[in-house]
Amino acid sequence: MxxxxxxxxxxxxxxxxxxxxxxxxxxxxxxxxxxxxxxxxxxxxxxxxxxxxxxxxxxxxxxxxxxxxxxxxxxxxxxxxxxxxxxxxxxxxxxxxxxxxxxxxxxxxxxxxxxxxxxxxxxxxxxxxxxxxxxxxxxMPPRMVAKSLSRSLERAEAMRRGNKLTQWFEANKGRKLAIVVHDNPDPDAISSALALKTIAASFNVLADIIYQGEIGHQENKAFVNLLDIDLYRAEDVGFTGYENLALVDCSVPGANNSLPLETRVNIIIDHHPIPDAEIDAEFIDIRPNVGASSTIVTKYLQELNVDIDSKLATALLYGIRTDTMDFKRNTDSADLSAASYLYPLSDHDILDQLERPSMSIETLDVLGEAINNRQVTGSYLLSNVGSVRDRDTLPQAADYLLNLEGISTSLVFGVSEDKIFLSGRSNDIRVNLGDVMKRAFGEDAGGGHANAAAAQIELGLFSSAKDRQTLLRLVNEAVVKRFLGAVGVEEADE
Missing domain, CATH: 3.40.50.720 (NAD(P)-binding Rossmann-like Domain)
Structure with a gap:
């Protein structure tokens, strides 16, 4: 009983x-x-x-x-x-x-x-x-405990970082801050810099966003124009008028940004893999597991209770979406969480306009050259588009060529007056494209993520070529040989 x-x-x-x-x-x-x-x-x-x-x-x-x-x-x-x-x-x-x-x-x-x-x-x-x-x-209880503890540690780390950033801004009130983004900045870099500028303003710190190069991609131009974002060229304003410097969406002075080498930087916020170069700053937040720098700064806006207006929310959401290819590339749960937070705050009419920009004649020409000049070895496609004025056309072509049947990795490259620019895309889980770029073209020249990477090579000895056609032929032979060698393929199919 x-x-x-x-x-x-x-x-x-x-x-x-x-x-x-x-x-x-x-x-x-x-x-x-x-x-x-x-x-x-x-x-x-x-x-x-x-x-x-x-x-x-x-x-x-x-x-x-x-x-x-x-x-x-x-x-x-x-x-x-x-x-x-x-x-x-x-x-x-x-x-x-x-x-x-x-x-x-x-x-x-x-x-x-x-x-x-x-x-x-x-x-x-x-x-x-x-x-x-x-x-x-x-x-599974052990896994649940581990996840719960991990989330608690993440929250504690976020609070610590937020407190440290607050302390830095409190100590630097009244001093001008230059927020430097990488050369030819994309929406993720620009929106992250805009968010840091907004945080700075909440502490009465005046900040400017500075870049070098061109905003060439049609979507990037539309992004800056529609959201009316103030950017300054490094050659126009310099850095002497600023007491403090921040690097956003990049981490090493002089590496794809306008800062002179060995410049002392105060703040670094980035999501790209940590380079081999020594990184030194008063405040450093580099998270390679996160898909966009916009995600990182969105968390700071939340932690510090900084108001996010429609313009900033739209910029950040678009930055996350573009850098993760609408959450199909290098996406972390933090990216999804940040996007969910930003979505109701964003201007969806502007987002619609950003997603349907017009294509320039140069982009169309480069895409045509990339298709016509493709060289295929197994599932690798390489294409030399010749002379380029707008390097932002290369990743667009690489994205497009990756959609071809049987292609798992695409590399598109072109030559400017003094450099060779390369852009690669891959959906092959066996290939880490960022590592391949470094092995093929050098630690300082190439890098990126597993499925999206780029490189810049100084023309150097190639510049002594007798004519442009000879130069392009020599560049093609060198790039193809180095890249295929780095992925373990001896030569391209005829």
């Missing part, structure tokens, strides 16, 4: 008693994990009943005013003692995976599919088996 406390009234029931217990949540197994969950549910004022085969443990639970019964979770007759019509959820949480699977099988035979069923598994193999058996959710 057992005693069950229902609504604080003790009732004796025998094995043949027709009385049905009516809980909202049924917990099968009251080990440390099951009991911890029961405490949480009771604090939420949920009705529940606990089943455990240990009679002493059941008595202890009853002493603490829990409704509990003695029973084996794998017993096929167990559910006959409970009115399952009122169940919102069944939680199978014993430490015995075989008993849990037997309980799960019993639940799916006797209980409505509308009842949410959670099962505990010790490993991935059992988790997959329980999912196949019909569990709505399968949990």
């Amino acid at each position: 057992e005693v069950v406390f229902i609504n604080n009234v003790a009732k004796e029931i025998s094995a043949t008693d027709k009385t049905k217990i009516k809980p909202t949540y049924l917990i099968l197994g009251s080990g440390s994990f099951g009991f911890a969950l029961a405490k949480e549910l009771r604090e939420l004022e949920k009705d529940l009943i606990i089943v455990d085969k240990d009679s002493q443990k059941v008595e202890t639970l009853r002493d603490e005013a829990y409704e509990a019964i003695v029973g084996d979770v794998s017993d096929p007759t167990l559910l006959d003692r409970i009115n399952t019509k009122n169940l919102a959820g069944i939680l199978i949480l014993s430490s015995d995976p075989q008993a849990n699977k037997a309980a799960l099988e019993n639940v799916r035979k006797k209980v409505s599919r509308d009842v949410y069923c959670v099962a505990r598994a010790p490993d991935v193999i059992n988790m997959q088996e329980m999912e196949t058996m019909g569990a709505d959710l399968v949990i």
